[in-house]
Amino acid sequence: MSGWEATLGGWTRVRYLLHVAAVAPAQRDAALVEAAAYMQAHLWDGDKLRSVRCEAGMPTEAAWDAWLATTAAHVREEQERLLAELAASQHTPERARRIHYLLGAHFRRRGAFRAALEHYESAREYGITNEHALASYVGLLQTAHDMGDAERVLLCYEQAHTILRALERSRTTEGWQLVRDVAGLPDASYEDMAARLAAWRLVAQWTLCRDALPEPLLSAHSDAYADLIGPAQGAWYAVLWALCVHPPAVQRARAVQVLQDASFRQYTDVARAPRDVLSTYLVSDWPSCIALVRDAHASVWRCDPAIGVHRADALLHTLLTRLLECHVQAYACVPLASLSRLFGDSVPRILLDLIRSGAVPARIDWARQVLEKEDEHVVDVRPSDMSALRARLTVLQRLSLATSSKSSSMSSTDPST
Numbered sequence: 001m002s003g004w005e006a007t008l009g010g011w012t013r014v015r016y017l018l019h020v021a022a023v024a025p026a027q028r029d030a031a032l033v034e035a036a037a038y039m040q041a042h043l044w045d046g047d048k049l050r051s052v053r054c055e056a057g058m059p060t061e062a063a064w065d066a067w068l069a070t071t072a073a074h075v076r077e078e079q080e081r082l083l084a085e086l087a088a089s090q091h092t093p094e095r096a097r098r099i100h101y102l103l104g105a106h107f108r109r110r111g112a113f114r115a116a117l118e119h120y121e122s123a124r125e126y127g128i129t130n131e132h133a134l135a136s137y138v139g140l141l142q143t144a145h146d147m148g149d150a151e152r153v154l155l156c157y158e159q160a161h162t163i164l165r166a167l168e169r170s171r172t173t174e175g176w177q178l179v180r181d182v183a184g185l186p187d188a189s190y191e192d193m194a195a196r197l198a199a200w201r202l203v204a205q206w207t208l209c210r211d212a213l214p215e216p217l218l219s220a221h222s223d224a225y226a227d228l229i230g231p232a233q234g235a236w237y238a239v240l241w242a243l244c245v246h247p248p249a250v251q252r253a254r255a256v257q258v259l260q261d262a263s264f265r266q267y268t269d270v271a272r273a274p275r276d277v278l279s280t281y282l283v284s285d286w287p288s289c290i291a292l293v294r295d296a297h298a299s300v301w302r303c304d305p306a307i308g309v310h311r312a313d314a315l316l317h318t319l320l321t322r323l324l325e326c327h328v329q330a331y332a333c334v335p336l337a338s339l340s341r342l343f344g345d346s347v348p349r350i351l352l353d354l355i356r357s358g359a360v361p362a363r364i365d366w367a368r369q370v371l372e373k374e375d376e377h378v379v380d381v382r383p384s385d386m387s388a389l390r391a392r393l394t395v396l397q398r399l400s401l402a403t404s405s406k407s408s409s410m411s412s413t414d415p416s417t
Helices: 010-023 025-042 046-056 062-087 093-109 113-126 130-146 150-166 173-183 190-208 231-243 248-259 262-267 273-282 286-299 309-328 336-343 347-357 385-412
Strands: 333-335 362-365 370-373
Touching: 010 025, 010 130, 025 046, 046 062, 062 093, 093 113, 093 130, 093 173, 113 130, 130 150, 130 173, 130 190, 150 190, 173 190, 231 248, 231 262, 231 273, 231 309, 248 262, 248 273, 248 309, 262 273, 273 286, 286 309, 286 336, 309 336, 309 347, 333 336, 336 347, 336 370, 347 362
Parallel strands: none
Antiparallel strands: 333 370, 362 370
16 A cells, blocks of 8 residues: 555544555455454444455454454443433533533444534533633544545634634633543644644545645644644645646746755655655656656555545646646757657647647647747737627728718719719
């Protein structure tokens, strides 16, 4: 597998592994077995685990049956205990709120996300401070992220971020510890919590974006969200943001900005491919750059659930288009064959799109099979369709007036009148 899943945790890890199993046949069995092992060790969704084990072809064993029965009994007893405590706490808001947090975490671990959302919402209704409200939104964000509801994540983020800013200079020790506990970060600083909120938002933005890509999250507090976004995953997001942009001047500026970022360099100390893509791009080492991009498309982007297979393919096309646009700037005339060797068989179609959009002022000489730049000093004075139509109407009007004037003149000089 790509390697960046090593830091992922909870349902984020399971979702990643199941996505890999679905899109990468060579890694299917290993991903399913790892997903099953992780679920059995950390989560309580027996039905989902049974389905994954069945898909992986794992045998039914006595130890497995015993674990399933024991876990189901424990989960049932825990739920009954918490619900009984909640019923006894209806007149004690502080206690009821805390039990709702516990029930939210309980149902989220079981994969019962709708029930988890309801309890975090109920906890928010019992809240009386900003810390209480933020803790509830943190639970809602984690649950919405786990269930893949990107729209809900973005809605909750706006509320949570507003509350967090209000707490920047005034927060109680007890209230802040509650926020930490719900987030699963017992020692989190204010900056850690801000980074975690931003990570939830970034994954949701990547899930929903179509044209403009979200700005990367390059933070010194990456440990606060390593279970949501792996280091290499965050680095690739930064590379795509930098290079899938127009015009080339902006592309180059972003590449330099990302490459000089200390967090990006830290992310890529071990897995260097994202850094190498930007480095080879900046020195115009196109063969190396494109080879790295194609490898990342196959082994990383397609395996990222937030990107998905179809958008990974679209991103590859966009990136090759932008790199081709940058590459041809250096030439007045370049053979199509050499471009195709670098960028692939789709080069003619990409070039036509770039020419039509005005991004590349050039023409293709199909007879000679070359791309030729237009003379920058020649002003294009070809009229548009509308201006040509207006000019034609003006000529017709003048001809009509001239004919009318001539007829009037002939009438006035006719002796018979």
